[in-house]
Amino acid sequence: MEIFHISAECYPVAKVGGLADVVGALPKYQNKAGHKLRVVMPCYETKFRKENDFECVHWGTLQLGNFNFPFSVLKETSDKLGFELYLMEIPELFDRKEVYGYEDDVERFMAFQIATLDWIIGREAMPDVINCHDHHTGLIPFMMQHCYKYHQLLNTPSMLTIHNGLYQGQFSFDKINYFPEFDRTHVKLLEWNHQINSLAVGVKCASAVTTVSPSYLNEINNSANGLESLFNIVRYKSRGILNGIDTEVWDPLKDKMLEKNYSIQNFEKGKQQNKETLCTLFNLDPSKPLFSFIGRLWDEKGGDLLPQASALALSENFKEINILILGSGSAQIENQLNSLLVDYKGNYNTFIGYNEELAHLIYAGADFLLMPSRVEPCGLNQMYSLRYGTIPIVRRTGGLKDTVIDFGDNGNGICHDQSSVGDICYSIQRAVSLYEDKKHLNEIRKKGMSTDHSWEKASQEYIEMYNLILNKI
Numbered sequence: 001m002e003i004f005h006i007s008a009e010c011y012p013v014a015k016v017g018g019l020a021d022v023v024g025a026l027p028k029y030q031n032k033a034g035h036k037l038r039v040v041m042p043c044y045e046t047k048f049r050k051e052n053d054f055e056c057v058h059w060g061t062l063q064l065g066n067f068n069f070p071f072s073v074l075k076e077t078s079d080k081l082g083f084e085l086y087l088m089e090i091p092e093l094f095d096r097k098e099v100y101g102y103e104d105d106v107e108r109f110m111a112f113q114i115a116t117l118d119w120i121i122g123r124e125a126m127p128d129v130i131n132c133h134d135h136h137t138g139l140i141p142f143m144m145q146h147c148y149k150y151h152q153l154l155n156t157p158s159m160l161t162i163h164n165g166l167y168q169g170q171f172s173f174d175k176i177n178y179f180p181e182f183d184r185t186h187v188k189l190l191e192w193n194h195q196i197n198s199l200a201v202g203v204k205c206a207s208a209v210t211t212v213s214p215s216y217l218n219e220i221n222n223s224a225n226g227l228e229s230l231f232n233i234v235r236y237k238s239r240g241i242l243n244g245i246d247t248e249v250w251d252p253l254k255d256k257m258l259e260k261n262y263s264i265q266n267f268e269k270g271k272q273q274n275k276e277t278l279c280t281l282f283n284l285d286p287s288k289p290l291f292s293f294i295g296r297l298w299d300e301k302g303g304d305l306l307p308q309a310s311a312l313a314l315s316e317n318f319k320e321i322n323i324l325i326l327g328s329g330s331a332q333i334e335n336q337l338n339s340l341l342v343d344y345k346g347n348y349n350t351f352i353g354y355n356e357e358l359a360h361l362i363y364a365g366a367d368f369l370l371m372p373s374r375v376e377p378c379g380l381n382q383m384y385s386l387r388y389g390t391i392p393i394v395r396r397t398g399g400l401k402d403t404v405i406d407f408g409d410n411g412n413g414i415c416h417d418q419s420s421v422g423d424i425c426y427s428i429q430r431a432v433s434l435y436e437d438k439k440h441l442n443e444i445r446k447k448g449m450s451t452d453h454s455w456e457k458a459s460q461e462y463i464e465m466y467n468l469i470l471n472k473i
């Protein structure tokens, strides 16, 4: 089967969050299973673009309302990612360092989607399936069906995978002329709450919809930033498929970013050495349990609870614990977190920013990973930490609920129900007691390390879904 994944992010080309990790791994596993995989994304000004070789396989001019933009399609020549990578180069719109956050994001991603389809219809054969990811590519299923110029794609099924339903890419009907000419009797498909809503468009028009965990699919029927009723209507074509992780990139035995590699046979020693390096770097005490947070500092991830929860947990435990935070996001949360640095020196530290290497070292060296998310469509960090023998402390929501079971129920982690400072601190207390019982602690770590979260199974579920929409089953 020839499968196109169309996405705004893909690791290691450009990453903001977990979307990149999924689009960098899932196609690789589908390729290994014998399919032909292509990943298409915008060409940002990234390190990857500068350091790798590309050949231009197509060029043209795309039309966005009254504007014309020249574009070219660049194929990465080495195929080292395990799939074919195509970058849509639209210099005026994407020759920038960041992935998102510009005033003209609507124009940027609309142009990306148009250029992608312009190129695809010029190829010899049409793909078997087009898998779009999140709202940045949500207009594609509509355009494939209703824009006259893309009629060749009318019989190609499309699937929309939702990594985060909070972001929907809404914009006003003033921009409707950006769409290539289409049958206006279908204009209602573009509308949700008096606006054009890219995610809703994709949900309505795609042949199938997937979310990145089964629990998240259930949750969005009740809470989806205004799209609840739509998700109920399309339930018949929806499925929750739990993400996997790339077990080649995330392997404590081979990970080059660690101080010391280790496996389930010698994890105690291995983890301790990584912890000592981390503690030296951040002026912490390696004899005390180390709690970490890695991720975006937004309310959605429970980031706003971290400053107070950290301060309370450190005082309640008479500074007998360490806390290390790696992340960036809201300036207010960043400042609040940094304001604790003086009072809790020696037990608490922060790294404000994004640092892939440090993240790997933390997964290996920390004892517990905090994930107090309010919303977590899947969450990958808990799976990385399980694989590295670090016990996740999670709020039961979305994919966290599907992957972490409380150790009180014979599980692999620590769970709480509320996104609250009280619940986080209570879980930290339980973790501190567990840390003192080394035998029990190591049993739980082992359980985590031996859980299989590889993409092999999940990527097969995607193929089943494609077959379903291709009517092959």
Ligand code: GLC
Pocket: 017, 018, 019, 022, 163, 164, 212, 243, 376, 377, 378, 379, 380, 399
């Ligand atoms: C988004 C979600 C996260 C999920 C990731 C990959 O970042 O917030 O929960 O794991 O996408 O699907």
